[in-house]
Amino acid sequence: MNIHTYEKFWLAASMLLIVGFILTITYGSVGLGIAMIDDSSPTVDPDNLGEHPGFSDPGVERVGENEYEVHVIAVQFAYFPGEIEVPANSTVTFRLTSEDVIHSFSVVGTNANTMIIPGEVASLTVETEEPGEYGIICSEYCGAGHHDMEGKLVVVP
Ligand code: CUA
Incomplete structure (x- = not known):
């Protein structure tokens, strides 16, 4: 050189x-x-969640062997359902929407975390392993009761 x-x-x-x-x-x-939530996420009408097949009756639904789908509605200042029970060693997909303002769904101690935006459906898939209990908290400031907004995820044997 x-x-x-x-x-x-x-x-x-x-x-x-x-x-x-x-x-x-x-x-x-x-x-x-x-892109936390892309433009192609499915949309819902936050004022008529009762007419949505998944959100009219939120909760856990078995969709396959070891596969579950959980619809959750966030409102000021709670999640519906407030306690979610899913089996260990399974694939769980959460479908989340809000009835009022922006919230989040954050499973404490894990990297499972998503924003919940009214009018949109956020999806979050987790693999459950050992049985245990996890707190769910809202990490987006959503009003006076933000700090009390919590839920529980129970992984059962
Ligand atoms: Cu809901 Cu903060």
């Missing part, structure tokens, strides 16, 4: 860096970055 080759290398490297910066900015500005 002579000096000339080094120069070429660094020229190319700095060009790459600039292109990289531009790509990063473009990528961020078109919103492909973090």
Whole structure:
């Protein structure tokens, strides 16, 4: 290698860096970055949840062998149902919506966490393992009773 080759290398490297910066900015500005709830999430009418097949009677439903679907409605300042019981060693998909403002569904001590937006249905799938009890808390400020908004997830044998 002579000096000339080094120069070429660094020229190319700095060009790459600039292109990289531009790509990063473009990528961020078109919103492909973090999509917590995408535009294609199913929509519901928050004022008529009673007419929705899943949300008219929220709760746990067995949808396959070791597979469960749980519809949950969040309101100021509770979850319906407030206590959710699911079997260990199964796949559980939560379908969540809100009747009023933005809430969240955060299973304490796990990475299971999603925002709940009125008019949209958030989905969250978890694999249950050992039996145990988990707290569910709302981590989006939703009003005066936000700190009291909690539920319980019980994984039964
Ligand atoms: Cu619901 Cu904070």
